[in-house]
Amino acid sequence: MPNSRRPRTPTSRLRARDVERDAVRDVLDAAYSDGQLTDVEHRNRTEATRSARTLADLDRLVRDLQVAPDLRDAMPTPPPSRDTRWAVALSAAVVLVCGIVVVTSARDNDEPATAAAATTTELTTAAGFGRMLDEIARQLHDSQVDQLTVYPEYATFSRQVPGKPGLAQRYEYRVGKGQAQLTENGTSSNRTEGVPVDLAELRPNVPRVIGLLHGADRTLRVDDPTRIFLDAKRGDDGPVVSIHLWNEDAGTQGFLTVGFDGAVRSVYRADQ
Structure with a gap:
């Protein structure tokens, strides 16, 4: 209306x-x-x-x-x-x-996905990012990950193999034909213990993080970025999301970090 x-x-x-x-x-x-x-x-x-x-x-x-x-x-x-x-x-x-x-x-209750949900294929939108976090929690029964890397079309993350603290299971997340697809992508034996972050803490601040992402080209002085991604992991001051932008043609890049609480922690501009 x-x-x-x-x-x-x-x-x-x-x-x-x-x-x-x-x-x-x-x-x-x-x-x-x-x-x-x-x-x-x-x-x-x-x-x-x-x-x-x-x-x-x-x-x-x-x-x-x-x-x-x-x-x-x-x-x-x-x-x-x-x-x-x-x-x-x-x-x-x-x-x-x-x-x-x-x-x-509705998806948590195994109800059919709606037409609106079927369009949330781009993960660097508030709807797409939020849906991804919800699907991870629903399909894996918790939101603990070691590291989550998000691109517009897909995301990858790893988490501890149950009962094996030194072993990490890798996953890939995509949305195809309106359906969320979470697939296992092998294991790694070089996992560092004690590094998990809880994505449930990030979930309420997804709109804030995505808002920062879509204004990051000006903040970071990276015009017309050709490559972007977000990286969620544990930093020195707790769990953070890093927003990275590149213009590969101009050779410029920058990034900023924001806590899971939505507060900006640091900014590294392309002209610094």
């Missing part, structure tokens, strides 16, 4: 808080995942949330986005004295994120 109602009160001139900027990023992530925004549009709008000063500034970033028809009834009606467009956008963020959770919860 288009966010077509226009603000009628001075509420839109109120200063924006970080919690509202985060909510708008959630809306943008969901819109990018379901095809409303292109990659460039998503990156530009996500970057614009950082400099947004008022609710009106944030409103301009989401006013043309739509909510799926089957979710209309779930949206609350905002009181007349508030910025109605902002309320609709915020409600859309909550409902769309909840919709993703409903899809993955």
Whole structure:
């Protein structure tokens, strides 16, 4: 449903808080995942949330986005004295994120995948990344891994072989024809004990990490990256996700690290 109602009160001139900027990023992530925004549009709008000063500034970033028809009834009606467009956008963020959770919860109960879930093939989107974490937990019965490396089309990870602390089982994850495919890919005997991280701690902050990824070309000064990947593992200060970008034609590269709590830990730009 288009966010077509226009603000009628001075509420839109109120200063924006970080919690509202985060909510708008959630809306943008969901819109990018379901095809409303292109990659460039998503990156530009996500970057614009950082400099947004008022609710009106944030409103301009989401006013043309739509909510799926089957979710209309779930949206609350905002009181007349508030910025109605902002309320609709915020409600859309909550409902769309909840919709993703409903899809993955249905899969946990071995119900058929929905059409929306079938399109989440790109792992470097909030929906695709979140679905992958849910599938790992569902199929392997926990979220413990030694290291997880995520590319747009597939991911690889390793974890301890049960009862054999020095032996690691390697896996590959892909989505083919709408179905999540998790396959074993051999074992390794050089596993270091005590290195696992729990991806369940990362799951609530997936939209934040993906938002950082889609603004990383500007943050890291890597224009038009030709290669990207994310790496989740235990760092010196606890579990972190490293976001790596390369432009192989220009010979530039950079990366940043973010904790499983969503806080940026370090930034290494291409021009440093």
